[in-house]
Structures are given as C-alpha cells and as structure tokens.
Amino acid sequence: MEDVLVYGLLRGGIYALAAFGFSLVLGVIGIVNFAHGALVVFGGLLTQYLAVKFGVPYAAAMIGGALGTGLLGAVIQRLFVARTFTLEPLMVLVQTFGIATVVTELGTLGWGSEERMLRLKTGLPPGFMLGDTFVPSFDLVVFAVSLVSAAVLFVVLGRTEFGRAIRACRDNRESAQLSGINLGRTFEKTMFLSGTWAGLAGAMFVTLSPVAPYMHFSWTVDSFLVITIGGLGSMLGALVGGLVFGVLSFGASFYAPTIAPAITFGVLLVFLVFRPQGLLGAGPAIRK
Amino acid sequence: MLDRAAIPRRPSRRAVLKGGVLGAGALAVGVALPRIAGAAGGADGVVHIGASLPLTGPYEKVSRICKDAFDFWTRTYDGKMVVAGRERAVKWTIYDDENNASRAAQLTEKLISDDKVDLVVGTYGTDTVLAQGAIVRKHGRVFVQAGASSIRVDEELGGHTAFTANGRVGTYCAGAMDFLASRTPKPKKLGLVIMDDPVYHEIGQGVKDKCKQHGIDVVTEVVLPMNVQDLRPTALKLRGAGQLDIVYNTGWDVICIKLAEEMSAIGVNPKAFVGGHLTTSPVVKETLGSKMQGIIGSTVWLPQFKYRDDKYASAQEFAEKFKATYGYLPTYQAAFSYILPYIYQQALREADPQDPFNPKTLRDRLSRLDLKDTIWGPVSFDERGRIRRDAAPAVQWTGDPAAAVIVAPADMAESAGVYPKPAW
Numbered sequence: 001m002e003d004v005l006v007y008g009l010l011r012g013g014i015y016a017l018a019a020f021g022f023s024l025v026l027g028v029i030g031i032v033n034f035a036h037g038a039l040v041v042f043g044g045l046l047t048q049y050l051a052v053k054f055g056v057p058y059a060a061a062m063i064g065g066a067l068g069t070g071l072l073g074a075v076i077q078r079l080f081v082a083r084t085f086t087l088e089p090l091m092v093l094v095q096t097f098g099i100a101t102v103v104t105e106l107g108t109l110g111w112g113s114e115e116r117m118l119r120l121k122t123g124l125p126p127g128f129m130l131g132d133t134f135v136p137s138f139d140l141v142v143f144a145v146s147l148v149s150a151a152v153l154f155v156v157l158g159r160t161e162f163g164r165a166i167r168a169c170r171d172n173r174e175s176a177q178l179s180g181i182n183l184g185r186t187f188e189k190t191m192f193l194s195g196t197w198a199g200l201a202g203a204m205f206v207t208l209s210p211v212a213p214y215m216h217f218s219w220t221v222d223s224f225l226v227i228t229i230g231g232l233g234s235m236l237g238a239l240v241g242g243l244v245f246g247v248l249s250f251g252a253s254f255y256a257p258t259i260a261p262a263i264t265f266g267v268l269l270v271f272l273v274f275r276p277q278g279l280l281g282a283g284p285a286i287r288k
Numbered sequence: 289m290l291d292r293a294a295i296p297r298r299p300s301r302r303a304v305l306k307g308g309v310l311g312a313g314a315l316a317v318g319v320a321l322p323r324i325a326g327a328a329g330g331a332d333g334v335v336h337i338g339a340s341l342p343l344t345g346p347y348e349k350v351s352r353i354c355k356d357a358f359d360f361w362t363r364t365y366d367g368k369m370v371v372a373g374r375e376r377a378v379k380w381t382i383y384d385d386e387n388n389a390s391r392a393a394q395l396t397e398k399l400i401s402d403d404k405v406d407l408v409v410g411t412y413g414t415d416t417v418l419a420q421g422a423i424v425r426k427h428g429r430v431f432v433q434a435g436a437s438s439i440r441v442d443e444e445l446g447g448h449t450a451f452t453a454n455g456r457v458g459t460y461c462a463g464a465m466d467f468l469a470s471r472t473p474k475p476k477k478l479g480l481v482i483m484d485d486p487v488y489h490e491i492g493q494g495v496k497d498k499c500k501q502h503g504i505d506v507v508t509e510v511v512l513p514m515n516v517q518d519l520r521p522t523a524l525k526l527r528g529a530g531q532l533d534i535v536y537n538t539g540w541d542v543i544c545i546k547l548a549e550e551m552s553a554i555g556v557n558p559k560a561f562v563g564g565h566l567t568t569s570p571v572v573k574e575t576l577g578s579k580m581q582g583i584i585g586s587t588v589w590l591p592q593f594k595y596r597d598d599k600y601a602s603a604q605e606f607a608e609k610f611k612a613t614y615g616y617l618p619t620y621q622a623a624f625s626y627i628l629p630y631i632y633q634q635a636l637r638e639a640d641p642q643d644p645f646n647p648k649t650l651r652d653r654l655s656r657l658d659l660k661d662t663i664w665g666p667v668s669f670d671e672r673g674r675i676r677r678d679a680a681p682a683v684q685w686t687g688d689p690a691a692a693v694i695v696a697p698a699d700m701a702e703s704a705g706v707y708p709k710p711a712w
Contacts, residue, residue, distance in 0.1 A: 007520055007554075113348055115542050117549075117575045126555070136553040208553075209518075210545055210575055214346070218517055253521035257512050258484050 012246020021194030027233025037219030043199025073195020231281025338405030582709025
C-alpha cells in the first residue's frame with residue numbers, strides 16, 4: 001500500500017506537469033486542446049533529438065525541448081486557433097484533433113515512428129529507502145522539478161504583468177480589452193506557456209520511459225482526467241489532480257490491471273456527475 | 289426576330305439510337321477488356337500477387353519490413369516467377385488494411401473479385417489474417433501466410449484455406465525455457481507477464497506448459513491490458529512475489545523495454561529475464577543499452593541461422609544484401625515475408641500449364657511441399673497447413689557492446705549462455 005502511494009505520487013508529478021498547460025488553455029482561451037498530448041510527445045522527442053543528435057547536455061536539451069514546444073504552441077495559436085476559437089466548441093475540438101494528427105504525422109516523418117528514450121548518467125545513487133519503499137533517485141528529481149516548475153508557473157501567473165493579463169482575459173475578455181490588453185497576443189503567450197510546460201513534461205518523461213509519436217492521445221486523455229479531478233482551469237487543481245490521478249491510476253494498475261482504464265474512467269464519471277468543478281475548481285467549466 | 293441558330297436543336301431519334309448503340313458498345317468493351325486482360329494475365333506471362341498489410345497503425349513498422357521483403361524477393365528473382373515451367377513477370381497489388389479486420393476482408397474481396405489476383409499472400413496480425421482467410425475461403429481459394437501464428441488459424445482455416453509458414457506461438461518459448469531449465473542451479477520460480485489478448489495468452493500457456501514439464505513454479509502471473517502505459521505497477525507486483533529466478537514477458541518490444549526499465553528502477557533483479565519474441569527488435573537494444581546484458585529473447589529467425597536457398601549461400605548473405613538494399617538488417621518478419629512468394633514459386637514451378645492457379649491442385653501441391661533449403665529453413669506443412677516447426681531458438685545478449693548469440697537449441701547454439709545474468 002505504501003509502495004502504491006509513493007510511486008503513484010511520483011508519477012503524479014509528471015501528470016500534473018503535463019496538465020498545467022491543458023488547464024491554462026482551457027481556463028484562458030476556453031478551448032479543449034486535443035493537440036496537447038502531441039505537444040508533450042513533441043517536447044520529449046525534441047529533447048531526445050537535441051541530446052543524442054547534437055550532444056547537447058540534458059539540462060540544455062530539456063530547456064530547448066520545452067521552449068521549442070512552447071514556440072510550436074504559439075504558432076498553432078496564431079495560425080489556427082486564433083481564427084476559430086470563437087466558433088462552436090465542437091469545431092475547435094475537431095480542429096485541435098486535426099492539429100494533433102498533423103503534428104504527429106510530421107513528427108513521424110522527421111523522427112520515425114519508433115519509440116525513443118534518453119538514457120542519463122546522473123551520477124546519483126540508484127535510490128534510497130523511504131520506510132519500506134525503494135525510491136529511485138531520478139524519479140525524485142523528476143518529482144522535484146515538477147513541483148518547482150509548478151511554483152514557477154504560480155509566480156508567473158500570480159505576480160507578473162503577463163500573469164495579470166492572462167487572468168484578466170480569463171475572468172472577463174471585454175474588460176481586459178477595454179483595459180488595453182491585446183487579447184490575441186495574450187492568447188499566444190498563453191499557448192506558449194502551455195506548450196512550454198507540456199514540452200517540459202515530455203522532456204522529463206523521455207528519461208523514464210520510451211516516447212513515440214503515436215502515444216500523444218493517451219497524454220491528452222490523461223491531462224483531461226487530471227483537470228477533471230483537480231478542477232477545470234485551476235492551476236492548483238491541476239497539481240492536486242495530477243497527484244491524485246497518479247495514485248489512482250497506479251493503484252488501479254497494481255490491484256486490477258486488466259480493468260485499470262475502466263476504473264480511472266469510472267472515477268472521471270463520478271466526478272462529472274457529483275463534482276463537475278473538480279476538487280479545487282470554482283465552478284463547472286462554462287464557455288465564455 | 290427569332291434566331292434559330294441560337295436554339296439548341298433536339299437530337300433526332302436516329303442520332304439518339306446511334307449514340308446509344310455506340311455508348312453501349314463502348315461500355316461493353318470497357319467492362320470486358322479488363323476481364324479479357326485479367327484472364328490473359330495468368331496465361332499471358334503475368335503472375336498477379338495480391339496482399340494487404342497494416343501499413344498504418346500499430347504494426348506500421350513491421351508492415352514496412354514485410355513490404356520491403358516482398359520487394360526484395362521480386363528483385364532477387366528479377367521480377368519473375370517460374371510457373372508451370374515458364375518464366376512470368378510478377379505484378380504486386382498491396383493495400384493498407386490499417387490493422388482492421390473488416391478492412392482486410394473488404395480488400396481481400398477486392399483483390400480476388402476486382403483485381404483478379406492469381407495469388408493472395410497473408411497480412412500481419414491474427415484478426416486480420418482470419419478475416420482475410422474467411423474471404424479466401426468463400427472464393428474456394430488458398431493462401432499462404434506467416435503474419436498470424438495463433439492456433440486459431442489452424443482451427444478455422446488450416447489445411448484447406450490457409451498454409452501458415454510460421455510456427456505456433458505456443459512454441460515461441462520452447463528454446464528459452466529448455467535452455468533455462470538446463471541451468472545449474474535449476475530455476476524454480478517464474479513470474480509471467482501476459483498481455484490480455486488471445487495470442488499472448490497462447491504464448492503464456494506455452495510458458496506454463498514448459499514450466500510444468502520442467503518443474504518450475506509460476507509464482508505470479510500478471511495480465512495486462514493491451515493499452516498499458518505504465519509498467520511500474522507490474523514491476524512492483526513481481527517484486528512482491530519474492531526472489532524470482534525467471535521473469536518471462538510475452539509482450540512486444542516496448543513492453544520488454546518498459547518492464548526492464550521499471551524492474552531496474554525499483555531493484556527487481558531476476559536471475560533471468562526473457563524479453564519475448566520481439567526482443568530482437570533493434571529498438572530494444574538501442575533503448576536499453578547496457579541493460580541488455582544477459583537478456584534472453586526468443587526468435588524464429590536470425591541471420592546466424594544456417595539456412596540457404598538457390599540464390600543465397602547463407603542467411604547471412606541474404607541479410608547483408610537486404611541491408612545493402614534497404615539500409616537495415618532484416619528481422620524475422622522480413623525473412624517470413626520473403627518466403628511467402630518463394631513458397632508459391634516452388635509449389636507452382638511444375639503446375640499444369642492449362643490451369644496453373646487452380647485452387648485444388650495448388651492446395652495439393654502446398655500440402656506435399658517439402659523444401660529442405662530455404663532462407664526460412666526447411667518448409668513443409670502438416671495436415672492443418674502449419675509449418676512443421678516445434679520450437680523457436682533462444683538468443684542471449686552478451687559482450688560489450690551486447691550482441692545476440694544463439695544459446696538454444698543445442699545443435700544451433702553459438703554460446704553456452706549466461707545464468708544468472710548480471711544485475712541491471
């Protein structure tokens with residue numbers, strides 16, 4: 001039981017990292033970005049490519065992968081989403097689904113369809129005992145990065161001018177525009193931030209497990225589950241949701257592996273019925 | 289004034305009739321020509337081979353290998369096949385069945401009814417091959433396949449419709465398990481990881497049968513959904529089973545990688561890890577790096593195997609030429625795809641020139657086929673249309689950098705093997 005809790009929380013850090021951007025885009029731009037999983041995978045593969053092909057040190061490759069993904073997110077926003085996000089939600093959903101397919105196919109063309117992983121020599125000890133549980137060192141590093149990056153995101157959103165603009169756009173677009181905030185630019189920056197954090201999640205995950213273009217959809221679904229549990233549009237909710245989802249999915253896979261997906265989706269249904277705003281959401285997601 | 293020239297003239301009845309006759313004639317010729325051409329195809333020097341492959345979807349990589357191997361066979365024989373004593377040009381029609389059984393059935397119907405192919409070769413994947421076989425059977429035809437090894441093919445199509453050039457999946461573990469059972473100290477406890485799909489359960493059953501035969505206890509059995517992402521819970525279960533002598537993975541290459549990574553991360557160190565039938569996939573070695581040391585895999589074909597045919601003096605030569613052509617070493621899927629048209633060629637070499645592709649005589653010829661030397665090893669079929677082959681050899685990765693060497697069966701072994709393997 002202790003093992004399940006510890007390993008679930010460690011995995012939850014990555015899920016939260018991936019879900020921050022998904023939650024941000026949903027809260028600010030008001031769209032369900034089905035291309036989000038493709039951004040996570042893109043970040044992982046770009047990091048691996050920079051490290052293996054050009055010998056870039058991992059820390060630099062990770063930053064490059066995250067920023068490159070952020071840039072891709074901003075391009076997607078400027079070229080596609082900016083032109084359609086005011087349309088019917090279904091149209092935007094289909095559009096982002098199409099973008100995910102295009103990004104995945106281009107990724108396959110460029111990097112191939114095979115799974116890739118980045119092996120790191122950290123010099124760290126293999127791990128340490130926490131009670132009766134063996135905790136791998138690098139898992140803990142990844143978890144710490146998740147928490148630190150969450151803190152950075154909170155600071156950016158809560159303490160900077162850019163964060164204030166984002167929050168203003170989220171709360172009331174018309175008032176934000178009347179206050180001189182450029183809606184289009186703010187949305188682009190939001191998508192950049194979302195992509196950067198998605199890319200960071202991919203960059204971390206590629207050191208733990210193989211990543212391939214075809215895996216994008218499960219990341220989108222997992223991110224969706226995380227913010228449904230944690231609270232739609234809430235950053236703190238994404239963090240808590242990620243940790244809860246990590247424990248939940250790990251427990252389901254451990255105790256009942258053959259029906260694990262049914263269990264996690266069952267919990268999603270329970271949340272949607274009894275607490276649609278999630279654990280920390282202020283209210284049900286309503287399209288502005 | 290009315291300009292009569294500007295008014296479109298109604299065509300006369302004669303013109304309508306004339307047009308109708310001409311149109312009907314053109315239509316009749318249009319419909320008949322391809323049929324005439326098709327009928328003449330077999331007799332007129334062209335052998336039309338039809339196939340579908342899952343060129344998109346999860347088997348995309350494997351399908352590309354299969355397609356390259358079809359092409360390689362065609363190149364090897366200069367695009368010609370000897371049928372009924374006469375050399376004929378080979379024409380391929382290959383569709384993408386997207387690993388979808390309905391699509392595979394639909395495309396096989398198209399290949400037989402519309403494209404009028406002379407021969408059908410099997411696709412990759414059990415469900416798609418079974419769907420394909422149902423259509424082939426409906427038309428009273430036969431086909432040769434190697435992409436589905438499940439016993440279900442024997443039960444539903446074996447002998448009358450399908451001839452399967454790959455051994456049963458239940459025998460995949462035989463070489464590895466026999467090798468491990470002969471080690472000292474003899475392994476006693478095994479942890480089994482099975483993917484929740486009939487084919488993988490069949491592989492798992494083969495492992496359990498071998499354990500029973502050798503007196504090894506299956507102390508834990510983890511069944512995983514096909515879309516499993518995280519293997520840490522599985523590694524934790526294996527750790528909970530106590531010190532295991534063997535962990536056997538029935539899953540594919542990515543499951544092998546993830547399982548090895550997760551076992552290594554949380555300190556699960558079995559004395560032997562059998563990565564399964566796709567451990568030879570290049571991505572496993574590339575990803576696991578030094579962790580490959582001591583891992584065992586089962587494989588139905590390797591370039592080291594002592595096989596030859598009329599074009600290649602050794603499987604190694606075949607592999608080198610293949611690599612020179614496509615840029616990668618052929619896997620067993622390449623070898624079994626290469627063999628499919630080869631089997632047809634051998635079966636049809638002395639067919640009746642009047643009706644070389646007659647299904648009944650082709651069926652008889654395939655049943656009687658007894659090839660000693662092929663790149664795929666000896667080929668003959670039992671009464672269920674299954675190649676006579678009892679076990680897949682086992683390979684183990686040793687050395688620095690780790691390279692695969694055959695460790696079982698004894699008559700093929702290149703090395704005595706390592707047991708217990710080094711810790712991760």
